[in-house]
Amino acid sequence: MSVEESLVVMNRANQEVVIFDGIYTIEISSDVFAEIIGKITMKWMPKPTLFFEGEITENFSCIDKLIKTNKPIEIILPTGYKGKGYVLSFKFGTKYYISGDISEGLIFGKDTSIISSLNFSIVNFIDNFGGAIQTENHTYTGRYIINYKEFKIIIDKKNNYKEIYESLKESGGYCITHECKIQSMDGKEFYLRDVNYLVDALVWLLSFLCGRQIGISYFEGKSNGDTVFVNYQTSIIHNWRNISNWFIKNESQFGLNEIFSKLVEKLNDELWGRVLRNVFTWYFDGMSQAYIETKIVSIQIALENVAWTYIVEKEEILDRQAFDKLRASDKLRLMLYEFKIDRRIPQIEEFNTFNNKYKDGAHLFTELRNDIVHPKKNTQDIDGIVLYNTLHLGIYYLELSILKLLDYKGRYINFFNNANLNQRLEYVPWSNEDEFNKLFIQKSKENS
Numbered sequence: 001m002s003v004e005e006s007l008v009v010m011n012r013a014n015q016e017v018v019i020f021d022g023i024y025t026i027e028i029s030s031d032v033f034a035e036i037i038g039k040i041t042m043k044w045m046p047k048p049t050l051f052f053e054g055e056i057t058e059n060f061s062c063i064d065k066l067i068k069t070n071k072p073i074e075i076i077l078p079t080g081y082k083g084k085g086y087v088l089s090f091k092f093g094t095k096y097y098i099s100g101d102i103s104e105g106l107i108f109g110k111d112t113s114i115i116s117s118l119n120f121s122i123v124n125f126i127d128n129f130g131g132a133i134q135t136e137n138h139t140y141t142g143r144y145i146i147n148y149k150e151f152k153i154i155i156d157k158k159n160n161y162k163e164i165y166e167s168l169k170e171s172g173g174y175c176i177t178h179e180c181k182i183q184s185m186d187g188k189e190f191y192l193r194d195v196n197y198l199v200d201a202l203v204w205l206l207s208f209l210c211g212r213q214i215g216i217s218y219f220e221g222k223s224n225g226d227t228v229f230v231n232y233q234t235s236i237i238h239n240w241r242n243i244s245n246w247f248i249k250n251e252s253q254f255g256l257n258e259i260f261s262k263l264v265e266k267l268n269d270e271l272w273g274r275v276l277r278n279v280f281t282w283y284f285d286g287m288s289q290a291y292i293e294t295k296i297v298s299i300q301i302a303l304e305n306v307a308w309t310y311i312v313e314k315e316e317i318l319d320r321q322a323f324d325k326l327r328a329s330d331k332l333r334l335m336l337y338e339f340k341i342d343r344r345i346p347q348i349e350e351f352n353t354f355n356n357k358y359k360d361g362a363h364l365f366t367e368l369r370n371d372i373v374h375p376k377k378n379t380q381d382i383d384g385i386v387l388y389n390t391l392h393l394g395i396y397y398l399e400l401s402i403l404k405l406l407d408y409k410g411r412y413i414n415f416f417n418n419a420n421l422n423q424r425l426e427y428v429p430w431s432n433e434d435e436f437n438k439l440f441i442q443k444s445k446e447n448s
Contacts, residue, residue, distance in 0.1 A: 148264060
């Protein structure tokens with residue numbers, strides 16, 4: 001199964017994509033509308049936006065109502081696409097020009113469509129290794145395959161990835177980096193809406209792999225080769241950055257199937273679904289905010305949310321009253337104990353002076369976080385290097401906690417291991433090489 005070329009073509013970061021160029025209609029109601037000659041474009045800076053603009057050529061009597069309304073207007077293309085958005089600007093002289101954004105997607109077809117495949121583009125995923133991808137001109141690595149129940153998901157890095165990542169490195173911003181396809185393993189058709197939950201889980205998973213929010217720019221549903229559904233959209237996507245986190249991008253994709261299956265289960269759980277989405281969001285904030293103090297606070301919120309949900313709501317180790325009486329360090333310490341995560345203060349130079357001041361890493365992290373949120377008189381500012389390492393201690397705890405919840409048994413990058421990169425790759429604390437190899441052999445037999 002191969003991934004088809006995207007409807008949206010980008011050869012460099014932040015390249016404007018023209019979706020439509022011609023005559024279309026905007027309207028509030030059947031009697032309040034205007035004809036526009038102009039373009040629908042996908043713009044990326046300062047943030048991803050679907051943008052409509054053009055000259056009003058007909059029905060000038062409705063202009064006043066169109067520009068003064070605070071209700072969404074409908075954008076209607078002669079090709080059958082429809083979207084909703086808001087007018088942002090209006091200029092007039094000898095001609096009338098109007099522009100705005102399409103906030104709810106530009107859609108062709110219905111989500112009740114029956115399809116044989118769903119194709120979509122990923123924006124700002126990492127330059128990953130993976131399986132081989134064969135094109136007419138060359139072979140390169142960059143394919144992930146995820147099997148879940150009756151569905152197969154293929155994620156392919158773009159064949160012009162070298163130019164794309166060089167462009168992102170130079171200018172930052174946004175670019176389509178991967179093409180994806182979902183199809184049933186037996187080739188049977190399925191309802192588009194029946195795979196929405198898979199797309200949702202995939203976006204969260206890929207975002208967790210690269211430490212920031214990635215997004216999807218368009219969907220195309222096909223039935224026997226014919227396009228029956230398209231949705232151009234812009235979502236919350238973080239500006240391009242290469243982030244060092246737990247994920248080993250040049251290792252085999254082994255473990256992703258297991259993480260994905262567990263993530264789907266958790267996201268559809270009445271309790272964990274809401275919690276994990278919030279935790280991921282705070283994690284991304286902790287990786288992307290401008291101020292390191294804000295990052296530490298975001299990570300602490302995420303950690304306490306996981307601790308509360310696991311200790312009180314899920315496992316009922318403590319009741320609400322007992323948990324609330326605990327110090328922040330005790331809440332974190334108990335969770336780390338349950339997850340088999342090392343609680344000792346990392347053996348790095350910047351933390352050497354803290355070994356006699358704090359009981360363990362949980363105590364150090366929460367107390368330094370408290371010093372940020374509740375500063376005291378006559379105390380010195382916390383050294384920047386100490387703050388930096390405190391942040392990474394929190395990230396270390398949070399990433400391992402999420403991996404534990406997802407029952408991951410592979411390797412990760414330990415930020416606090418000062419050896420070379422290969423020696424920084426460790427098995428998660430609740431697993432080991434023997435257990436990993438047994439699982440690898442078992443899964444290999446299942447897939448053979």
